[in-house]
Amino acid sequence: xxxxxxxxxxxxxxxxxxxxxxxxxxxxxxxxxxxxxxxxxxxxxxxxxxxxxxxxxxxxxxxxxxxxxxxxxxxxxxxxxxxxxxxxxxxxxxxxxxxxxxxxxxxxxxxxxxxxxxxxxxxxxxxxxxxxxxxxxxxxxxxxxxxxxxxxxxxxxxxxxxxxxxxxxxxxxxxxxxxxxxxxxxxxxxxxxxxxxxxxxxxxxxxxxxxxxxxxxxxxxxxxxxxxxxxxxxxxxxxxxxxxxxxxxxxxxxxxxx
Numbered sequence: 342x343x344x345x346x347x348x349x350x351x352x353x354x355x356x357x358x359x360x361x362x363x364x365x366x367x368x369x370x371x372x373x374x375x376x377x378x379x380x381x382x383x384x385x386x387x388x389x390x391x392x393x394x395x396x397x398x399x400x401x402x403x404x405x406x407x408x409x410x411x412x413x414x415x416x417x418x419x420x421x422x423x424x425x426x427x428x429x430x431x432x433x434x435x436x437x438x439x440x441x442x443x444x445x446x447x448x449x450x451x452x453x454x455x456x457x458x459x460x461x462x463x464x465x466x467x468x469x470x471x472x473x474x475x476x477x478x479x480x481x482x483x484x485x486x487x488x489x490x491x492x493x494x495x496x497x498x499x500x501x502x503x504x505x506x507x508x509x510x511x512x513x514x515x516x517x518x519x520x521x522x523x524x525x526x527x528x529x530x531x532x533x534x535x536x537x538x539x540x541x542x543x544x545x546x547x548x549x550x551x552x553x554x555x556x557x558x559x560x561x562x563x564x565x566x567x568x569x570x571x572x573x574x575x576x577x578x579x580x581x582x583x584x585x586x587x588x589x590x591x592x593x594x595x596x597x598x599x
Contacts, residue, residue: 393482394456399581402454406578409446413439414595416512422533423516430524432593437521439592440574441566442512444491448498449508456488456577487573494565501559506544511563513537 396402417423423431459482503511519531538560545556575588583591 392485393459394485394488395459395482396577396581397455397457402452403578403582405450405452406443406447407582409450409452410443410579410592411595412450413442413446414592416509417442417516418596420513420516426529427525428597430526430530431596433521433524434516434518434530435592435596436589437518438516439589440569440571441515441563443574444494444566444569445498445508445512445515448495449503449505451499453495456483456485481572481576483573483577487570488577490565491569491573491577494562494569497562497565501555501562503559504544504548507541507548507559510537510541510544511559514541515563515566 417435423434426434514534514537517530517533517537519527519534521527521530524530541559542556545552545559549555579588
């Protein structure tokens with residue numbers, strides 16, 4: 342991943358104003374006013390969100406994440422309604438929902454984690470190792486922006502303090518998504534989602550009478566799940582464990598191995 346700053350339209354000049362000033366003075370006998378400005382005014386951008394990061398305690402957190410993933414697949418596998426669907430529909434729903442379900446699992450198990458910066462390789466190291474630029478097929482490291490979004494989502498769920506039943510029915514509404522493309526039993530899936538939402542609403546009213554806004558808050562918080570990419574989850578929690586393997590293929594094997 343290219344960690345250089347791309348926030349400015351004049352990135353070639355502003356990414357290293359000191360170097361630009363020296364080179365400009367070599368070309369001109371007198372330093373220009375522009376050179377003075379580049380040197381005296383610090384370049385500011387939002388590159389904090391572009392920092393590549395990794396888990397600070399990977400052996401511990403990856404183990405906890407793997408346990409959450411196993412519980413997630415076990416939950417899906419033991420839903421009678423899910424098993425009644427055509428296998429192609431099951432695969433489509435799995436591909437769409439495994440990451441949001443996993444995040445709900447992280448929230449329910451209260452799995453917290455910290456990340457640390459991945460140091461960029463020096464140019465000398467790249468030359469000595471004869472490293473080539475990354476290709477599109479290589480794995481991209483998680484960014485601080487993505488991790489911050491994930492941690493914000495987890496904090497919102499923790500503030501709601503959902504009960505096990507609330508989590509269960511919310512997972513049901515997440516799994517049975519009729520908007521997933523090419524579902525053969527889309528109407529059946531839509532009915533299942535409506536049943537899960539109705540059950541969630543009843544549980545919320547039973548456990549929190551007088552808090553009419555709680556059901557809406559839960560659904561609003563759940564809408565954040567789709568903004569967190571499966572690739573972030575894969576690279577952050579599972580790439581250190583599975584290496585070059587395809588995580589989705591492993592999930593399919595685990596779910597459909599009867």
